[in-house]
Amino acid sequence: MDNFDIQYIINLFYILLKYIHVTLSISLLSMIIGITLAILLALIKIYKIKGLYFFTNVYISFFRGTPFIAQLFLLYFGLPEIIPVLKNLNAYNAAVICLALNASAYMAESIRAAITSIEKGQMEAALSLGMTNLQALKLIIIPQAARIAIPSLANNFIDIIKGSSLAFTIGVAEIMGKAQMEGSASYKFFESYLAVALLYWVIVLVFEYLQRTVEYKFNKAY
Template sequence: MQTSLDFQYIIELLPILIKYLGVTMEMAFWGFFFALIIAVAMAIVRVFKLPVANQLASLFISFFRGTPLLVQLFLLYYGLPQLLPIFSGMNAFSAAVLGLSLHFSAYMAESIRAAILGIDKSQMEACLSIGMTRLQAMRRIILPQASRVATPSLMNYFIDMIKSTSLAFTLGVAEIMAKAQMEAASTFKFFESFLAVALIYWVVVMFFTRIQHLLEIRLNKAYS
């Protein structure tokens, strides 16, 4: 039985895993893109308290914040095609992106809503006084200011989404975690395989954490 850590195996495995990092990042970027669109729409609905839509948005947020992401992925990939046959052709990658988008949009919507509510109400009143509609004021004045406030939390959700893509291997997506699982099963070097994938995630997260820090400095420069 092997009791020592095989550093040579980790070094050899890293380039193999990195080849699959593109799939992981593609899932994260697409998931964040669609999540942001859904989140902004729900945040606006919640801020304006639109009848029916507000209740539906609240139900959506409650469900996707109150259930595990893994369960949601299984519901979307295995359960949704049974309920709606139109989704029977959905592949695992699309299901993973859809699951990530819906799950994180529920959290992001609340962050964006809080950022919007944090903007002084007098600014909306000033916009309405010069003839803007509420949506025009939201798009031109309120959202640009709210984006500065919401950026740190949104970047945190993006970083969390990168890590959450590791669950996509349960659907059969050939991403970095899936490859690590296959390598571990074939060599029985489970610790080394999962340590290698952990190191890659760690480096990626540190990279985007640095970008987040620089972005915050840039956005707050005018307010310093």
């Protein structure tokens, strides 16, 4: 460890912090888009909507059953060969879209399980009071399901944050990509990858704290 350069790591932290907004924006946008898709997918599975149910099962199976890196390369490098309009898709947007699609497949199952865990009698009671299915879902079922799904969805978000590190493979300048560039320039690969690993760890710890705070507030009502 004689060659270990702690000063290099400290200096690298300052450099990586300039790119942290890229990592966080990719993660947050992917989570917002992903959870929106996941709710739709979960409802399609719960109500077995004709014409969409089979597609939804295939979609979830594909994104859960194939490596994220393969999905990313397929979207960014592969599909533009057969869908020319995708040639205008930049690397940042490709990373957001692919992370959102991938995460939605996992979150859909979490949301579906949370919704189906709510007693059916509550939906029946809401309908008997004159509510529509949509009103009952929005006002009664989903708020309760959200409390159940929060731990799983929070884990999905943490996976999105870590998954965003692969965006550098298609040219996105986020913290992992910058750490690799700095390591290649200085030949201090150990320090570079240690610095980026520690930074991801801190980010995840912050969101784990926020997760516990949100869980506590939701559980106070019960």
